[in-house]
Amino acid sequence: MQIEVRTGDILAFEGDAIILPTLSDGSMQEGIAAAVREIVGGEVEEQVRAHAPIAVGAAFVTEAPGLGVRHLIHVPLIEESGMRVGIENIRRATRAGLLGATRLGLDSVAIPGIGYGETGVPHDEAARAIVDEAMAYRGPHPTSVVLVDQDERMVAAFDLQTQEVKR
Template identity: 30%
Template structure:
């Protein structure tokens, strides 16, 4: 059975087969982690992304990862959290689909070691408790297909929340 780990670190300094990049649907420089990735990867990433078709919410695309410590980037467009209003259920389904799409691409490309940020919990404002529950459920079910799936959180507080969700629900 593969390993599912939760850590707090700078995801851009870690080695893996692929890093998951929260993406804009046109695969252009976004905000937050996306902006940092594009800053490091430079024009080569911009050029490769411009050749790919638009990426709707919940889908994923794969590119090389120039000037990063990973071999590939898997871009996925996460939904916006709408504070649990009438669109909240759809956003949960879309967030799960992000993880599933990423894992599907990783399987297709034979990638075994994946780095995930807290998808949706950054600039798209999903509460960490909700993002963790959705992400960990999908990742835990798929971990047997991979060597290691790592969720890298940006703060000790976020890490604590994800650990609590893992202990409670998995």
């Protein structure tokens, strides 16, 4: 699997899918999910919520109208807003997103920095968990993973982790 790191808005990514962190109840009210909801509309959120609760470590796939990708792979990080995000949840969400891409035969997916911030873990630990899961994944798809974030510290952490894996 090819892994690339980019600085930028994940919503500008053009490919097969974006792995989108959400809550187990399927709500798209916070972070990147809220920005996605503004573009794709409330119907996508309604689809996800209709299948809730979605376990941490599971994924639910929807279409992505209005974005440069065909699909959104919704991966819950926590059960409810305000809960602390742990490393294992980041790993499980990343793995679930990659499995979702395999199930649909998707080649190119984008993953944002997930699980870092006020209720999360340090940038370097989040990046390590995401990169480790991507590098360890052995499914036939995706063939390309793009790690995208606007946060300079997260991008630097992604760069560092991908370089360490190559050594």
